[in-house]
């Protein structure tokens with residue numbers, strides 16, 4: 001079973017770096033390819049957004065604000081669910097598979113195999 005933990009500042013930093021690389025790649029491609037190759041720029045933007053979402057789906061889950069149940073989200077859920085950030089961390093407005101309530105579920109990080117070994 002997948003285990004989760006709260007998102008650390010290290011996770012935020014790593015995610016920020018990936019986001020920066022994506023934005024930089026987008027800006028550079030726009031600079032060199034627009035306006036003639038706008039479709040290439042569009043493809044890069046979409047591919048990047050899908051990749052970012054794919055990474056989030058793989059590495060993160062959600063913790064229900066009502067019952068505390070932790071669960072994984074599908075790729076489409078990740079794309080479609082409204083999300084935001086607050087002082088207590090990021091949240092996603094999703095339905096909990098345990099209690100069936102829609103809440104602002106706290107975004108939590110999946111515990112990787114490496115971290116499990118380190119923790120023992």
Ligand SMILES: [Zn+2]
Pocket residue numbers: 064065066067068069096097098099100101
């Ligand atoms: Zn719940």
